[in-house]
Amino acid sequence: MPRTRSTTIVVNDSFQRGYRYVLTEPSGRNFDSRFSPELTPKQMLALGVFDGKYMTDCRKEFPKSWFARAKLSPKRPDPSINYFGCHASQSLRTWQRNGWIRAAFDPRGWFQWYCRYYMGRRLPGEDDRQIRRWRAIARHVGAVRKHCAKGDATCRPRQRQALLHWAYDSRNI
Numbered sequence: 001m002p003r004t005r006s007t008t009i010v011v012n013d014s015f016q017r018g019y020r021y022v023l024t025e026p027s028g029r030n031f032d033s034r035f036s037p038e039l040t041p042k043q044m045l046a047l048g049v050f051d052g053k054y055m056t057d058c059r060k061e062f063p064k065s066w067f068a069r070a071k072l073s074p075k076r077p078d079p080s081i082n083y084f085g086c087h088a089s090q091s092l093r094t095w096q097r098n099g100w101i102r103a104a105f106d107p108r109g110w111f112q113w114y115c116r117y118y119m120g121r122r123l124p125g126e127d128d129r130q131i132r133r134w135r136a137i138a139r140h141v142g143a144v145r146k147h148c149a150k151g152d153a154t155c156r157p158r159q160r161q162a163l164l165h166w167a168y169d170s171r172n173i
Contacts, residue, residue, distance in 0.1 A: 006022045006023060006024050007022065007023040007120075008020055008021070008022050008023075009021050009022075009023065009061060009116075009119075009121075011058070011061055012060075013057050013058040013060075013061070014057045014058075015057075015058070015107040015108060016107060021116060021121045021123075022121065023119055023120035023121055024120060024121070024122050025120040025121075025122060026120060027063075027118065027119050027120055028040065028118055029120075031117075032127060032128075032131055034131050034135065035131045035134060035135075037114070037134070037166075037167030037168075038167060038168055038169040039164070039167045039168070039169055040118065040167075041062070041066055041111070041114060041115045041118050042063075042065060042066040042070075044111075044164065044165075044167060045066055045067065045069075045070035045071065045072075046069040046070060046071065047071070047083040047164060048071040048081045048082045048083045049082060049083070049111070049161075049164055049165050050077075050082075050089055050111065050165060051073065051077030051078055051079050051081060051082060051087060051089065052071050052072045052073030052077065052078050052081035052082075053072075053073055053076070053077040053078075054108065054111060055067075055070070055072065056072050056073070056074045058108075062115055062119070063119075082161050082164075083161065083164055083171070084153065084157040084158070084160050084161040084164070085157070086157050086158050086161055087158075087161075088157075088158045088159075088161035088162040088165065089162075089165065092108075092109070095109050100133070102126060102129075105123060105126050106126075110130060110133060110134070110165075110166065111165065113126065113130045114130070114134075114167060117130070134166055134167070137162075137163065137166045137168065138168070140159050140162060140163050140168075141163060141168055141170070141173060143156070143159060144156050144159055144160060144163070144170060144173045145173055148173070150173065151171075151172070151173075153171065160173070
């Protein structure tokens, strides 16, 4: 269903206070032609990503349905929650130090950008940057295909888990 008017979202969580953004596209639609994620944010959360810690304090911003089956760990990161049962993330500090996070928009990083993009927010310069980053991760798909038998979840589990964090469905590689 096309959005007939824009919706403003106001964010108040532990990372952002009073941050506002506008949804200008229908949820899950009208993505840039260079961006075709294989998993929705809801699917990612249900599979188990980011040690279950990523979205524990900002649930009000996103649809309740995303959290119905989400694997979350409110107190501390728990890698056993991840689909492949292993830790596959770098720290927030590492992301900040490397300039991968633009705190003005999405202080939690790529997944927060993706959730907001999926909901319908568009930020032309930032969208281009994040889509380029998403496309660069595809090299890991090639590595898993090269070194693993199709569907062998025990082969390169950290790399497969990292791909899940970027909305690539590595269960099917």
